[in-house]
Amino acid sequence: xxxxxxxxxxxxxxxxxxxxxxxxxxxxxxxxxxxxxxxxxxxxxxxxxxxxxxxxxxxxxxxxxxxxxxxxxxxxxxxxxxxxxxxxxxxxxxxxxxxxxxxxxxxxxxxxxxxxxxxxxxxxxxxxxxxxxxxxxxxxxxxxxxxxxxxxxxxxxxxxxxxxxxxxxxxxxxxxxxxxxxxxxxxxxxxxxxxxxxxxxxxxxxxxxxxxxxxxxxxxxxxxxxxxxxxxxxxxxxxxxxxxxxxxxxxxxxxxxxxxxxxxxxxxxxxxxxxxxxxxxxxxxxxxxxxxxxxxxxxxx
Amino acid sequence: xxxxxxxxxxxxxxxxxxxxxxxxxxxxxxxxxxxxxxxxxxxxxxxxxxxxxxxxxxxxxxxxxxxxxxxxxxxxxxxxxxxxxxxxxxxxxxxxxxxxxxxxxxxxxxxxxxxxxxxxxxxxxxxxxxxxxxxxxxxxxxxxxxxxxxxxxxxxxxxxxxxxxxxxxxxxxxxxxxxxxxxxxxxxxxxxxxxxxxxxxxxxxxxxxxxxxxxxxxxxxxxxxxxxxxxxxxxxxxxxxxxxxxxxxxxxxxxxxxxxxxxxxxxxxxxxxxxxxxxxxxxxxxxxxxxxxxxxxxxxxxxxxxxxxxxxxxxxxxxxxxxxxxxxxxxxxxxxxxxxxxxxxxxxxxxxxxxxxxxxxxxxxxxxxxxxxxxxxxxxxxxxxxxxxxxxxxxxxxxxxxxxxxxxxxxxxxxxxxxxxxx
Numbered sequence: 001x002x003x004x005x006x007x008x009x010x011x012x013x014x015x016x017x018x019x020x021x022x023x024x025x026x027x028x029x030x031x032x033x034x035x036x037x038x039x040x041x042x043x044x045x046x047x048x049x050x051x052x053x054x055x056x057x058x059x060x061x062x063x064x065x066x067x068x069x070x071x072x073x074x075x076x077x078x079x080x081x082x083x084x085x086x087x088x089x090x091x092x093x094x095x096x097x098x099x100x101x102x103x104x105x106x107x108x109x110x111x112x113x114x115x116x117x118x119x120x121x122x123x124x125x126x127x128x129x130x131x132x133x134x135x136x137x138x139x140x141x142x143x144x145x146x147x148x149x150x151x152x153x154x155x156x157x158x159x160x161x162x163x164x165x166x167x168x169x170x171x172x173x174x175x176x177x178x179x180x181x182x183x184x185x186x187x188x189x190x191x192x193x194x195x196x197x198x199x200x201x202x203x204x205x206x207x208x209x210x211x212x213x214x215x216x217x218x219x220x221x222x223x224x225x226x227x228x229x230x231x232x233x234x235x236x237x238x239x240x241x242x243x244x245x246x247x248x249x250x251x252x253x254x255x256x257x258x259x260x261x262x263x264x265x266x267x268x269x270x271x272x273x274x275x276x277x278x279x280x281x282x283x284x285x286x287x288x289x290x291x292x293x294x295x296x297x298x299x300x301x
Numbered sequence: 302x303x304x305x306x307x308x309x310x311x312x313x314x315x316x317x318x319x320x321x322x323x324x325x326x327x328x329x330x331x332x333x334x335x336x337x338x339x340x341x342x343x344x345x346x347x348x349x350x351x352x353x354x355x356x357x358x359x360x361x362x363x364x365x366x367x368x369x370x371x372x373x374x375x376x377x378x379x380x381x382x383x384x385x386x387x388x389x390x391x392x393x394x395x396x397x398x399x400x401x402x403x404x405x406x407x408x409x410x411x412x413x414x415x416x417x418x419x420x421x422x423x424x425x426x427x428x429x430x431x432x433x434x435x436x437x438x439x440x441x442x443x444x445x446x447x448x449x450x451x452x453x454x455x456x457x458x459x460x461x462x463x464x465x466x467x468x469x470x471x472x473x474x475x476x477x478x479x480x481x482x483x484x485x486x487x488x489x490x491x492x493x494x495x496x497x498x499x500x501x502x503x504x505x506x507x508x509x510x511x512x513x514x515x516x517x518x519x520x521x522x523x524x525x526x527x528x529x530x531x532x533x534x535x536x537x538x539x540x541x542x543x544x545x546x547x548x549x550x551x552x553x554x555x556x557x558x559x560x561x562x563x564x565x566x567x568x569x570x571x572x573x574x575x576x577x578x579x580x581x582x583x584x585x586x587x588x589x590x591x592x593x594x595x596x597x598x599x600x601x602x603x604x605x606x607x608x609x610x611x612x613x614x615x616x617x618x619x620x621x622x623x624x625x626x627x628x629x630x631x632x633x634x635x636x637x638x639x640x641x642x643x644x645x646x647x648x649x650x651x652x653x654x655x656x657x658x659x660x661x662x663x664x665x666x667x668x669x670x671x672x673x674x675x676x677x678x679x680x681x682x683x684x685x686x687x688x689x690x691x692x693x694x695x696x697x698x699x700x701x702x703x704x705x706x707x708x709x710x711x712x713x714x715x716x717x718x719x720x721x722x723x724x
Contacts, residue, residue, distance in 0.1 A: 050404070051379060053382075054383070054384070139549040140485075140549060140551070141485075145485060146483070149485060156484075157486070159549045159550060160550065161496060162549050162698070162701070162702060164702070248497065248498075252695060268688075268691070269688050270379065270400050
């Protein structure tokens with residue numbers, strides 16, 4: 001009798017147990033596939049390990065990986081490249097995403113098709129998108145060079161992937177193209193939740209379109225904007241395939257972000273202890289950046 | 302009656318199993334083999350024939366053959382080994398096996414070689430397989446670059462087939478042009494990969510550095526980049542790339558396809574170029590010969606070994622597999638099916654010479670490279686090869702992009718290579 005009462009999850013005092021019980025499989029799974037590798041990574045970052053094996057004895061504790069990392073020009077360059085990418089791509093994704101969302105939020109003929117076209121880049125797998133862009137920007141036979149020459153913008157072909165600035169611009173372009181539809185979809189959802197009455201009242205008061213955007217639309221969208229920007233920022237931070245397929249981090253490390261550097265050290269040079277240290281620093285930067293963005297946003301985010 | 306027969310049969314089977322433990326053990330055994338060459342025409346067929354022979358001579362043992370793309374190969378193999386689940390038959394590129402050997406993940410093959418009396422004397426590139434004074438693999442391909450040229454394009458410009466670097470440069474300059482007049486160069490004198498991995502980039506550069514007499518390191522493993530010969534080689538590479546005598550920013554496969562389609566006039570490459578030419582639009586215009594540079598680029602390609610972590614009984618079976626692949630019969634069929642020179646000096650290549658018109662040329666190029674002891678992996682930098690190759694690629698790109706003096710670049714490379722060796 002006492003045993004059955006102990007297991008009686010319908011009792012008000014035991015009801016929260018059911019919640020924990022239902023959550024347990026998910027928590028265990030997350031612990032297994034996220035938390036455990038995270039701990040292994042942190043542990044590896046404090047060892048001088050080339051190729052890591054779980055069954056090999058633990059190497060002596062050392063902070064050499066971090067000392068080398070902070071003294072490395074490549075690391076600070078990767079931080080700067082990542083910062084530039086996050087800032088530029090997030091800004092243009094936001095601009096384009098909000099612009100297209102405002103556009104397709106209007107009622108017009110072909111609205112459904114326009115919404116589909118706006119969302120299309122999001123549905124295309126990253127690697128396929130990158131291959132298409134690689135050919136568009138091909139230095140010898142790409143469409144962009146042909147177009148620029150025909151329009152008289154340049155008199156000789158641009159070596160898109162041999163120039164650090166051009167390569168960085170191409171990476172940003174592809175990332176914005178791939179990332180803005182997500183912002184657009186989120187903004188569209190936000191726009192549709194703004195009551196029409198707000199706009200009607202503003203129109204009665206004589207507010208122009210720009211004033212309605214600045215004083216009604218943007219403030220009403222702030223909760224969505226905050227969350228979306230954090231998600232876009234984290235996506236740019238960790239994105240690997242676009243840069244890897246397009247430039248591999250080159251030329252002259254102009255597009256080498258922290259994620260590319262981590263991969264190169266781990267699987268290119270087989271320095272897994274050092275790569276883990278970069279991964280740990282990347283994680284810390286990501287957490288701090290996200291926390292700052294959320295903390296600085298208005299309370300309603 | 303039937304029941305009695307069944308019982309007797311079962312008893313007989315049980316007895317057989319008891320008296321023949323080896324046979325029972327082999328029943329249903331699967332050896333894992335991971336390779337990037339599975340679907341490659343020619344060499345993939347050859348691997349298939351080795352597997353077929355192995356399975357026919359080892360009843361009850363199957364080989365599970367899995368393809369992993371070359372681009373993801375190092376990651377996949379590292380993960381498999383690190384996770385304690387390596388493939389039994391280990392197939393690796395000759396520039397990456399050193400890390401695996403250094404970790405003790407490759408079984409020393411010397412006892413197997415001794416027991417089976419496999420004669421590896423004169424085996425092309427086999428020296429590369431020696432790690433810490435132990436043989437850890439068998440070399441499966443050593444190649445030399447050949448020269449392919451578009452005869453029609455040369456004739457149109459009134460050019461002879463180049464025999465020296467000076468002639469090559471003059472021809473490449475004349476052949477690089479805007480054919481359709483749209484302001485964009487659409488025909489190139491030569492073609493090199495300038496995008497992608499450091500290893501391939503280095504191989505492309507070596508066409509010029511070797512001809513200038515330069516080497517990355519000497520026989521003792523000392524870095525020798527800051528030498529007049531290497532500086533001359535770097536200058537040549539800078540000239541070819543900076544003046545766009547080669548299309549820029551293309552991967553090796555794309556450059557080969559452009560050559561096969563008649564958009565590039567002169568190309569130095571390995572034996573794998575021929576099948577691509579055969580499928581290209583300009584296949585009838587393309588002729589083959591010895592490269593105009595001396596010595597030709599060459600090197601070891603891929604190796605076969607045994608995972609040190611594999612169960613003992615599997616190791617013996619994997620050695621049987623290696624023994625088949627290295628047998629005279631299969632080395633001879635490698636020449637025919639793979640249309641490449643086999644590493645074995647005992648292989649009968651007469652059939653391949655009849656089937657493949659340029660086979661003797663391939664043999665000649667391989668010999669020229671082997672005689673000059675050319676390899677893509679510099680002695681003394683085997684463990685740091687990937688980092689070294691990346692460094693060479695970046696410094697060369699810097700020289701071209703920032704228009705730096707090759708002399709200064711050679712000094713930088715020398716210092717960085719020495720620092721890598723000390724790591």
